Amino acid sequence: MNKLKVALQKSGRLNEKSIRVLEECGIKFPNGGGKLITESPNFPIEVLFLRDDDIPQYVEQGVADVGILGENVFIESRKNIRIVEKLGFSSCRLSLAIPKEKIYPGLTFFNHKKIATSYPNILSDYFAKNNIDATIEVISGSVEISTGIGLAEGICDIVSSGSTLFTNGLKEVEQVLSSQAVMVSSNNLNADKKAILNKLLFRIRAVNKAKENKYILLNAPNHKLGNIEKILPGMNSPTILPLVKDGWSSLHSVISEDKFWDIIDELKEAGAEGILVVPIEKMIL
Numbered sequence: 001m002n003k004l005k006v007a008l009q010k011s012g013r014l015n016e017k018s019i020r021v022l023e024e025c026g027i028k029f030p031n032g033g034g035k036l037i038t039e040s041p042n043f044p045i046e047v048l049f050l051r052d053d054d055i056p057q058y059v060e061q062g063v064a065d066v067g068i069l070g071e072n073v074f075i076e077s078r079k080n081i082r083i084v085e086k087l088g089f090s091s092c093r094l095s096l097a098i099p100k101e102k103i104y105p106g107l108t109f110f111n112h113k114k115i116a117t118s119y120p121n122i123l124s125d126y127f128a129k130n131n132i133d134a135t136i137e138v139i140s141g142s143v144e145i146s147t148g149i150g151l152a153e154g155i156c157d158i159v160s161s162g163s164t165l166f167t168n169g170l171k172e173v174e175q176v177l178s179s180q181a182v183m184v185s186s187n188n189l190n191a192d193k194k195a196i197l198n199k200l201l202f203r204i205r206a207v208n209k210a211k212e213n214k215y216i217l218l219n220a221p222n223h224k225l226g227n228i229e230k231i232l233p234g235m236n237s238p239t240i241l242p243l244v245k246d247g248w249s250s251l252h253s254v255i256s257e258d259k260f261w262d263i264i265d266e267l268k269e270a271g272a273e274g275i276l277v278v279p280i281e282k283m284i285l
């Protein structure tokens with residue numbers, strides 16, 4: 001049977017988290033010793049470690065079948081491949097920034113200016129869409145210093161906390177794109193590989209779904225259970241088990257963690273006691 005070739009970043013920001021995606025799916029593979037290709041002994045995949053910028057091209061050419069990379073790199077590459085899953089980590093944005101002392105009147109600021117970036121395709125599309133006529137200076141790294149050294153009058157680069165912009169005397173003025181790690185796939189997978197990818201995606205979704213949800217257990221007097229149930233937006237009707245204490249029950253349900261913080265006070269007011277919220281490892285719907 002064919003193996004699915006999965007490309008991960010060799011080293012860098014995405015490396016560890018991409019490896020974790022596979023590990024959390026129960027997929028084992030030898031990782032270490034600087035090997036660039038390894039095989040899993042318990043799942044039909046081969047893992048290739050590559051530079052993230054090379055992943056789109058390799059997936060388009062079929063050297064790899066799928067890969068994990070930043071959406072920013074995928075869009076910039078303009079390769080004929082597709083996103084099969086957004087993975088929710090390494091979130092960042094691609095933004096335009098200018099020296100902080102400059103007055104910013106809006107996008108027209110960039111007309112007839114020189115802007116340094118490693119993302120010329122995304123930026124030229126963005127300027128074209130907004131009718132801005134600017135010159136794009138393509139550089140491959142240390143974009144943030146280009147205004148300081150007189151190379152450009154603005155930059156377009158990845159921002160996460162904003163501290164790199166700040167230390168280089170820049171301010172963020174426009175967000176061009178928001179990005180996160182994604183899994184991309186070739187459009188030409190054979191039936192065997194498609195089946196393996198579907199199995200992999202099923203596992204990834206079960207893990208990610210579980211991360212968004214928590215298992216909640218609480219105790220309450222039986223006559224208050226009706227109201228408590230109404231507050232809990234569970235995925236199914238909750239499980240109710242009698243406690244040894246007469247007239248009391250334990251209620252179990254699944255809730256999204258964000259919602260939990262909104263409803264905790266309501267639950268207590270409705271008579272819930274001994275509330276436990278525990279992580280879920282996998283969630284199959």
Ligand code: PRT
Binds near residue numbers: 092
């Ligand atoms: O060697 P290889 O080519 O594989 O890696 P790389 O050096 O090109 O990429 P890497 O590992 O730096 O980043 C991989 C991906 O992580 C990017 O394509 C983004 O999708 C995502 N990501 C998330 C980031 C950041 N956050 C980030 N903060 N990529 C880069 N940065 C850099 C940014 O370029 C800037 O220099 O961090 C600085 C800004 O960070 P803040 O926190 O100071 O704003």
Ligand code: ZN
Binds near residue numbers: 051052053
């Ligand atoms: Zn790169």
